[in-house]
Amino acid sequence: MDKFVRLIATACPLSLPNLNTDQILPARYLKWPRSRGLGTVLFDDVRLDAKGQPRDDFAFNHDVYRTAKVLLAGRNFGGGSSREAAVYALYDHGFRCVVAPSFGDIFSQNAVKNGLLTAIAAEADIEKLADLVRRTPSQPVTVDLEKQTVSGGDISLAFTIDPISRNQLLNGWDDVDLTESYRERIAAFKAEDKTIRPWATPTAKQ
C-alpha cells in the first residue's frame, strides 16, 4: 500500500449528514469488478435527479470540483452496509481523504486498507473550510497526517484518527505481510485454543 503523509489538493464540499454506503455506491454496481473502475458511478442516486440529470444543488457535480482529492463531508459518513466498493468508488474517482465529524466503523476500516484517509474533525470547523472552498473552489488545502491538520487559506483545523490507522497510512503497512511476522504466535494460539475450547471446532458435516 502507498504511504500517506501529506496531500495538497482541492476540496469538494458535501455537507449532507448520514451519507451511507448505499448512497456512496448503490447496490446495483456491486457486481462490477474493480478493474472496471467505480469512480464513474460514485454517488449516482444522490447526484442525479429522477430523470437521471445531474442535480445543480449537489456541489460534486460541478466541474470546478472535478479534480478534488479531499471530500468535506457530514456526520455519520459511510454508515450502513460493509461494501468496500464504496471506498473503491471514492478512490477511483480520485479522493484520497474524507473529512467528517464521524464515520461508520466498518467504512473507516475499509478506507484505511485502501489508503483513503478518514479524518474526524468538528462539524463547525469543517463547515468553515467548506464555506471557503464554496467561495474559492480552486483553493488548495493541505492534509498533514503527521500533524493531524487540514488547512487552506487562513483556516487550519485539527483532526483525529485512530492511531492504528494513522500508523498504517504513514508507513504504508500491508496487513497480510504484517500478520506473517506473527506466524508462530498464531500457530501457538491455535494449538492451545483447541484444548481450551474444543467445542469451537465445527463437528463433521451431517
Next chain:
Amino acid sequence: MMSNSQTLIDKLWAAHEIVRRDDGASLLWVDRHYVHEGSFHAFSQMKTRGRSVAEPQLTFGVADHYVPTRGRDGGIANPEIAAMVRNLEANTGDNRITLFGLRDPRQGIVHVVGPEQGLTLPGLLIVCGDSHTSTHGAFGAYAFGIGASEVAHVLMTQTLWQRKPKRMRITVDGTLGTGIAAKDIALAIIAHIRADGAQGHAIEFAGSTIRSLSMEGRLTLCNLSIEAGGRCGMVAPDATTFAYLKGRPFAPKASDFDRAVEAWSALTTDAGASFDREVSLNANEITPIVTWGTTPDDALPVDGRVPDPAREGDATRAKYLREALDYMGLAPGTKLTDIVVDRVFIGSCTNSRIEDLRAAAAVLSGRVSKVPGLVSPGSSSVKRQAEQEGLDKIFRDAGLEWADSGCSMCVGINGDLVASGERCASTTNRNFRGRQGPGARTHLMSPAMVAAAAVTGHLADVRPLLAGRKA
C-alpha cells in the same frame, strides 16, 4: 480500586486475542468465516497474492445476495447475476469450502443459516463481509461485519487486526405488550440513541425483556445493532440459547454438548463490571413503531405524525427533514396511519425466521391483502417448516406471493425491486434512499405490522387486528 469483574464483551475479546501491539491493535483468532457472492473481491485479492484459504473447515459459503426467489429451478436468466452465483461456487469449490449453494436444501440467508445449522455458537468470534453479521451475537458470540480487504485477510490467515471497541450496555426491563415484537424494541433503541449512537462500541443487550425473548427475537435485535452504529451486538447465552442449539447439525453432540454448555454458561457479564456507556429502556412504554424517513432512526410510534420541518429549530435538521419528506413523498405533519402503501415485503436477515412468518400469518389468516406483496422465508428450511405449518397457504390466500429464500427485496440486487415512487411496508433493516430500488420508498416495521399494512392498505396499528386472535 481496580475490579476483576469483566463484561461479556471483555471475556469474548480476551479469548480470541493472539497478540496486542503497542498502538492498541489486537490480532484476533476467527472461529467462523461466512462468505457469500459479494465476497468475490476478497477471493480476487487472495488469488493476486498467490495465496490459499488458511482454514477451509472454518469457512462456510452461502448463496443469498443474488439468488432468484422465483423460478429458481429454471436457472438464472440474468447472465451477470448467474455469474455472481457461479463465481461463489468456483471460489468455494477451488478452496474446499462447504457451500450452501442455490440447490442445497440448507440454502438461505447467511444470518439465518449459520444459527439454524448450529455453526453459530456462543463464545465464537464470527465474521462475514456483511454488516448484519452482528445478528450472530444473539448466541453470545462476538460477531461483526467486515469489508473485502478484511475478508481477504481472514481467508489468508484466519485472523484479523482490530482495536477493542468501547462497551455499551442497553438494558430493557418490563413486559412487552401484545403485538409488540423485537423489531419494535430495536427501532425504539435506534430512535433513542440515533443511527450513529453506538459508533465505536460493541453492545450487550441485557434486562428482563431481553432474557424473555426467543432466539428469533434476539437475532432480530442483534441484527439491528449496526443500524444504531454498533458493529457488534450480543446477548449472553442462557437456557433459551442452549435449547435452541441442541441437536443442530454442526453443534457439539452428546457429552461434548454438555461440556460446551458448561463453558458457555460462564459467558455472562460479571456483577460489578463496568461499561463505557449504559442505556436503559422500559418495555412497558414500547408501542408498535414504523419509520417514516430515510434513516432507521426516523422511527416513531404508529399513532404519531411525520415531523414538520417548519417546527424544527435546528437548520441542518430542518433541511434533512425537508429532503427526507420530499424523497418519501410525504407532507409535513401527516398522520402515520394515513400513509397508503403500494406493496409489502416480508423477509430479510432481520425478520424472516419461522416466528416472524407466524406473527405475520396470525394477522393475515382469513384476511386479504389490499396490496401486492412478497414473502421470502429466511432459509429453505424455514420455508419447508412454514409449509408444514400451513403458513404458505395463509399468505397465498391473502394474495401475497410465496417465494424462495434469499436477501431478495431488502437490497434488490437479485432483481426483486420496489419500483421508483412506490411505497413498501417492509420487515427489512434499511429505509435508505434507493435501498429497495432506485426511487423506492421504504417503511420499516415488524412482520405483524407489515401484515397490518397489507390488510388495511395503509400503515396501521396491528393491535386491534389481533383482538380475539392468538398472536
